[in-house]
Amino acid sequence: MANILITDDAAFMRMQMKDILTKLGHQVVGEAENGQDAVEKYQELQPELVTMDITMPEMNGVEAVREIKKINPDAKIIMCSAMGQQGMVVEAIQAGAKDFIVKPFTPDRIKESVEKVL
Amino acid sequence: MDTNQYIEVFLDESREHLQSVNDNLLKLEKQPEELTIVSEIFRSAHTLKGMAATMGFEDVASLTHQMENVLDKIRNGELVVTTEVIDVTFSAIEALEEMVESISNGNDGKKDVTELVSKLEKIENGSSTHELHESTPSKTSDTLFEMDEYQSTIISQAAEQGYQVVQITVQLNDDCILKAARAYMVFEKLENKGEIVQTIPSVEEIEEGNFEQDFSLLMVTKETNTDIEKVIHSVSEINQVEVSEFTLEKANNNEKQESKPESVTPDTNTEAPQGKQKQSKTIRVNLERIDNLMNLFEEVVIDRSRLEDLAQKLKEPELTETIENMTRVTEDMQGLMLSMRMVPVEQVFNRFPRMVRGLAKELEKEINLEITGADTELDRTVIDEIGDPLVHLIRNSLDHGVESPAKRRESGKPEEGNVSLRAFHSGNHVFIEIEDDGAGINRDKVEAKAIENGLLSAEHSEVLSDEEIYQLIFSSGFSTADQISDISGRGVGLDVVRSKIESLGGNIIVESEPGKGSKFSIQLPLTLSILSTLLVNVQDEIYAVPLSAIVETMLLDETQIMSVQGQKVIDFRGKVVPIVSLREIFDVPRQDESKEENAVVIIHKGDKMAGLLVDSFIGQKEVVLKSLGNYLRDVFAISGATILGDGQVSLIIDPNALVK
Numbered sequence: 001m002a003n004i005l006i007t008d009d010a011a012f013m014r015m016q017m018k019d020i021l022t023k024l025g026h027q028v029v030g031e032a033e034n035g036q037d038a039v040e041k042y043q044e045l046q047p048e049l050v051t052m053d054i055t056m057p058e059m060n061g062v063e064a065v066r067e068i069k070k071i072n073p074d075a076k077i078i079m080c081s082a083m084g085q086q087g088m089v090v091e092a093i094q095a096g097a098k099d100f101i102v103k104p105f106t107p108d109r110i111k112e113s114v115e116k117v118l
Numbered sequence: 119m120d121t122n123q124y125i126e127v128f129l130d131e132s133r134e135h136l137q138s139v140n141d142n143l144l145k146l147e148k149q150p151e152e153l154t155i156v157s158e159i160f161r162s163a164h165t166l167k168g169m170a171a172t173m174g175f176e177d178v179a180s181l182t183h184q185m186e187n188v189l190d191k192i193r194n195g196e197l198v199v200t201t202e203v204i205d206v207t208f209s210a211i212e213a214l215e216e217m218v219e220s221i222s223n224g225n226d227g228k229k230d231v232t233e234l235v236s237k238l239e240k241i242e243n244g245s246s247t248h249e250l251h252e253s254t255p256s257k258t259s260d261t262l263f264e265m266d267e268y269q270s271t272i273i274s275q276a277a278e279q280g281y282q283v284v285q286i287t288v289q290l291n292d293d294c295i296l297k298a299a300r301a302y303m304v305f306e307k308l309e310n311k312g313e314i315v316q317t318i319p320s321v322e323e324i325e326e327g328n329f330e331q332d333f334s335l336l337m338v339t340k341e342t343n344t345d346i347e348k349v350i351h352s353v354s355e356i357n358q359v360e361v362s363e364f365t366l367e368k369a370n371n372n373e374k375q376e377s378k379p380e381s382v383t384p385d386t387n388t389e390a391p392q393g394k395q396k397q398s399k400t401i402r403v404n405l406e407r408i409d410n411l412m413n414l415f416e417e418v419v420i421d422r423s424r425l426e427d428l429a430q431k432l433k434e435p436e437l438t439e440t441i442e443n444m445t446r447v448t449e450d451m452q453g454l455m456l457s458m459r460m461v462p463v464e465q466v467f468n469r470f471p472r473m474v475r476g477l478a479k480e481l482e483k484e485i486n487l488e489i490t491g492a493d494t495e496l497d498r499t500v501i502d503e504i505g506d507p508l509v510h511l512i513r514n515s516l517d518h519g520v521e522s523p524a525k526r527r528e529s530g531k532p533e534e535g536n537v538s539l540r541a542f543h544s545g546n547h548v549f550i551e552i553e554d555d556g557a558g559i560n561r562d563k564v565e566a567k568a569i570e571n572g573l574l575s576a577e578h579s580e581v582l583s584d585e586e587i588y589q590l591i592f593s594s595g596f597s598t599a600d601q602i603s604d605i606s607g608r609g610v611g612l613d614v615v616r617s618k619i620e621s622l623g624g625n626i627i628v629e630s631e632p633g634k635g636s637k638f639s640i641q642l643p644l645t646l647s648i649l650s651t652l653l654v655n656v657q658d659e660i661y662a663v664p665l666s667a668i669v670e671t672m673l674l675d676e677t678q679i680m681s682v683q684g685q686k687v688i689d690f691r692g693k694v695v696p697i698v699s700l701r702e703i704f705d706v707p708r709q710d711e712s713k714e715e716n717a718v719v720i721i722h723k724g725d726k727m728a729g730l731l732v733d734s735f736i737g738q739k740e741v742v743l744k745s746l747g748n749y750l751r752d753v754f755a756i757s758g759a760t761i762l763g764d765g766q767v768s769l770i771i772d773p774n775a776l777v778k
Contacts, residue, residue, distance in 0.1 A: 081296065083295055083296070085296070086296050086298050086299050086327065089296055089299040090298070090299050090302050093299065093302060093303055093306065099303075099353070099354050100296065100299060100354075101354075102295045102296055109354075109355075112354050112355075113354045116352055116353070116354050
């Protein structure tokens with residue numbers, strides 16, 4: 001049971017993610033549609049966990065991870081990546097993301113990841 | 119795969135490896151117990167095999183493969199190094215060299231190697247009967263790690279300091295997609311726990327995701343196995359983790375050959391093995407490019423002299439200053455460029471130890487070849503050409519020079535003959551000497567032969583000194599060996615050697631002492647393309663005389679010229695020196711009757727001198743030697759032409775032809 005902030009520029013993806021997380025018994029406290037938004041909302045909502053898309057307008061996921069880490073070095077962030085973004089994923093991990101999941105997601109995979117990170 | 123672009127590199131590297139095998143084989147023959155040498159040879163063979171297979175040269179690959187098998191057995195102590203092994207390996211190397219050469223000549227490098235392969239196979243299997251009884255331990259499946267020296271050192275040190283070495287195999291979930299990123303996370307977690315020594319596959323491959331679902335790594339750590347397992351499992355998408363202890367003994371099955379010599383001679387081996395050549399930062403450049411650069415530079419030199427002339431006319435101090443500076447810079451550039459073309463004579467000398475070994479066996483003589491000055495550098499073009507003449511001279515020394523062991527014993531010499539090959543710099547020249555301690559040249563025989571062949575008249579022969587008689591062996595159609603052997607003495611030879619060396623702008627002389635041996639000295643110019651010359655006027659024409667041949671210049675009075683048997687001579691420091699007029703030799707039309715030739719350039723060739731009569735001296739000039747082209751080859755006393763600053767063409771005199 002955790003408070004989670006979802007970040008994705010596609011509303012559909014946010015819906016799907018919210019659905020899965022809610023079913024797993026978590027509380028989705030907010031949704032951000034780009035990196036900049038995510039950083040602001042992180043500061044405002046202080047979630048326990050953030051899911052972060054990589055390719056987004058305004059500020060991409062990797063930069064957002066860096067910004068959030070500046071606010072809170074212990075922030076827990078899971079990257080949501082599409083296939084073929086290996087380099088970006090590694091960069092995000094180096095920036096301090098705790099895990100990553102690859103789209104399309106499965107509930108099991110999200111469950112595993114969230115449990116490991118928390 | 120289109121492999122054409124790699125062919126140059128392939129050839130270069132192949133030659134290097136063959137040479138290293140060559141050297142190491144010779145060493146191995148002297149110290150057959152030294153397994154590090156075998157490892158070196160093995161490595162070269164292995165690299166060759168890999169390269170050849172990639173390039174599609176099957177025959178090279180199959181031969182090296184078989185060599186590798188034999189070497190591997192030696193390395194593992196299952197075979198003993200015998201003369202037979204060395205001989206067969208040498209012939210394999212010879213065959214490989216042939217193939218590589220054929221490839222470099224644009225052929226397919228095919229050669230029937232079945233005989234050699236079967237010989238090698240025979241060695242490999244034949245001796246397996248007296249294989250050591252130490253049962254080869256079956257490869258344990260749980261260790262795939264092959265250690266190099268560095269890694270095994272880390273491991274043994276770690277063990278001493280109370281770290282444990284663990285082998286970890288991580289299996290990812292089957293549906294894991296970004297495997298590399300996942301592996302990266304595992305590494306990141308482990309990095310805090312200890313030091314990762316090695317991974318399978320390599321780190322690069324893991325980073326590119328080039329692995330099935332699992333990868334293994336070896337790390338030095340203080341954590342317990344379960345802790346490590348836990349840490350790895352904290353990463354998502356991990357299916358299975360296996361952590362087990364790792365000891366060097368386990369690895370030894372695989373790398374016995376490497377660790378063995380180490381444990382026997384720990385660090386006493388201060389003399390680094392051949393393979394660890396000193397590292398210098400180099401790049402390979404195609405020789406053609408350097409030649410092109412040189413050609414362009416020659417154009418610059420021509421323009422430079424044009425500018426020099428202009429500056430002299432205009433007398434503008436600023437211009438003169440700039441040009442003087444440019445002259446200095448271009449001179450430095452020239453030096454650099456020439457040094458780029460310089461290669462150690464080693465390249466040529468390298469092949470001789472094996473050749474001498476082979477020949478000595480064939481001739482049933484005992485011969486020790488001593489090479490000094492292999493690092494002496496020579497112009498690339500000279501290096502390419504000098505090989506054959508040297509081969510000939512060395513063969514000659516072995517065949518005609520050094521006597522058979524029985525004969526040597528009779529004349530009170532050690533049975534083993536000595537042949538030394540020396541190279542050294544001196545002034546603007548490089549000298550290469552081949553000296554043997556054999557029978558020397560028999561003056562009477564040479565004389566008789568020369569008279570028989572009509573090279574000499576009987577009465578003339580009496581006047582000649584020993585030295586002069588010896589030089590006759592370079593005349594065409596000359597061979598003094600009583601019996602013509604396979605190796606030399608077909609009567610074509612020394613004259614070819616001489617003309618080759620002369621075409622390179624060098625010369626050769628022989629010294630000899632009966633019963634003590636003989637010495638062939640070759641003198642070669644350092645470079646061939648840019649010459650320092652003295653420009654002289656002959657009527658309206660300008661000629662260039664190479665500075666290296668000039669002894670002195672002087673002005674003469676009519677009265678100083680004397681005549682001996684119709685030949686004009688002068689008294690030059692107590693020596694009678696013949697005088698030749700360039701105007702007469704080159705048939706220069708006389709424009710101005712009043713111009714009186716009274717300037718003389720004294721030139722030399724060896725000890726002999728001659729004076730060239732010219733109208734006046736112009737001055738010293740660096741000129742670029744251009745050949746006269748194919749239509750005008752072998753023009754008497756002219757070695758080439760050059761373009762002067764004012765665009766005039768000047769012929770360059772070949773002083774050697776003018777001194778008799």
